[in-house]
Amino acid sequence: MFRVDPKTVTRWAKAGKLSSIRTLGGHRRYRESEVRELLAGMMPTQRRGNDFE
Template identity: 85%
Template sequence: MNAHATDSESLLTPSEVATLFRVDPKTVTRWAKAGKLSSIRTLGGHRRYRESEVRDLLNGIPQQRPSEG
């Protein structure tokens, strides 16, 4: 269980997000690096994305995120 996600929050892989947007998974990674989409890192260093945020982005709802770091 990922400590950063709640039990009710589904996490998606870059491939799953890419399929939803019909883009390459590397594009999803670039979006995360550019701050367009927040990601959670697994213990193995892989990125996961909150399904709710991805769905909002798909529906055109702008994301308001606090700046990190």
């Protein structure tokens, strides 16, 4: 979704930009709402093709 290396997302979590939950297997899980919020802050506003009439 972010189009960055997975290690970058891990660094963001360690820096506090994104909270993560660790599974028993050691994997990280991120809240969808936080991911969408971070994505919205990163993406420039763009017009979608269906916005034109």
